[in-house]
Amino acid sequence: MIRDTAAFRRDLLRWYDQNARDLPWRASKALWPVLVSEFMLQQTRVETVIPYFQRFMARFPDAAALARAPETEVLAAWSGLGYYSRARNLREAAAAITAQNPETYEQVRALPGVGAYTAAAVSSIALDLPHAAVDGNVLRVLARLTADASDIGAESTRARFRDADQRLLAPQRPGDFNQAMMELGATVCLPRSPHCLVCPVSKHCLARQTGRQDELPMKRPKPAVARAEAEVAVVRCGAGWLLKQRAARESRMADFWELPHPADVPGVVLSLCGSFRHSIVNTRFTIAVYRGELDVTPDVTPDVTPDGLKSATVDDLETLPLTTISRKALNLEKRASAARPRGIRLQVARGE
Numbered sequence: 001m002i003r004d005t006a007a008f009r010r011d012l013l014r015w016y017d018q019n020a021r022d023l024p025w026r027a028s029k030a031l032w033p034v035l036v037s038e039f040m041l042q043q044t045r046v047e048t049v050i051p052y053f054q055r056f057m058a059r060f061p062d063a064a065a066l067a068r069a070p071e072t073e074v075l076a077a078w079s080g081l082g083y084y085s086r087a088r089n090l091r092e093a094a095a096a097i098t099a100q101n102p103e104t105y106e107q108v109r110a111l112p113g114v115g116a117y118t119a120a121a122v123s124s125i126a127l128d129l130p131h132a133a134v135d136g137n138v139l140r141v142l143a144r145l146t147a148d149a150s151d152i153g154a155e156s157t158r159a160r161f162r163d164a165d166q167r168l169l170a171p172q173r174p175g176d177f178n179q180a181m182m183e184l185g186a187t188v189c190l191p192r193s194p195h196c197l198v199c200p201v202s203k204h205c206l207a208r209q210t211g212r213q214d215e216l217p218m219k220r221p222k223p224a225v226a227r228a229e230a231e232v233a234v235v236r237c238g239a240g241w242l243l244k245q246r247a248a249r250e251s252r253m254a255d256f257w258e259l260p261h262p263a264d265v266p267g268v269v270l271s272l273c274g275s276f277r278h279s280i281v282n283t284r285f286t287i288a289v290y291r292g293e294l295d296v297t298p299d300v301t302p303d304v305t306p307d308g309l310k311s312a313t314v315d316d317l318e319t320l321p322l323t324t325i326s327r328k329a330l331n332l333e334k335r336a337s338a339a340r341p342r343g344i345r346l347q348v349a350r351g352e
Ligand code: SF4
Pocket: 141, 144, 145, 188, 189, 190, 194, 195, 196, 197, 199, 200, 201, 202, 203, 205, 206, 207, 208, 213
């Protein structure tokens, strides 16, 4: 373990004070923005989160605003970030916070969707409580600092590293210490080719001293990625596009809106306009995007089509919770339409 803990904390925090990235959720240490940012950062990269965080905070500046909002509105604001259970949990957490503002680690941990890591991060940053937050970046840094070749995917290793980090934590500045460790992992102690020459704690690092920084941490290989194919249809209908709503009983993304499958629009002549890749957990999908047009006659209700699909306008797309696959497919179709030479029209058939 680190021999001179006090010197390590001092070196790390001095570097953090001078080099911390200017991230929007660091402008305040209030509980609400810290909680929102930690929910968004679960499974999602910092660069992706930034614009979502800014829009979300502008729309829901405090917990009460989110607790009041209908779930569909919250999901729409989250649309594109993925892992939508986070949005639902955050809304429930907002209601709990509105009833009683948490003041202890245990009260933060009891909020819906808050695990041990998020509770430690939020309570250290927003409440100044001494709890070490160990994410993937911190695990990597700790494995290298201590030249520990244990499998960091194993729960026993993680528990040991959490204990080690708890002992290392700077008790006067727990939130800054946690963020500094994560920042070090995100910007200097990178997964491949760590920047040891500019590392503020290199003199404390056993892996660096023994030349093992490139081989640590050890991790069992991930399970093989499965591959699958799927199809969606981008069907124009008057001024909008056809969408259908996922059933409430569906385990993933229940109640979300999505583009129909080609089989859902049998009366429409479709042509392939492109494809893209999209990963969900351990499956890598290739999504084929078809496009077509539904002929809308004046006697057909313009909002809900006879086969139960909804025609969504551009404004609807801003407010409906829409699956990420559908967003990507609509964007692909839009780009393809913009690139298509004038004068070529799609073959159109009347819908059922
Ligand atoms: S010296 Fe290198 S391996 Fe060690 S913590 Fe710093 S960047 Fe990581």
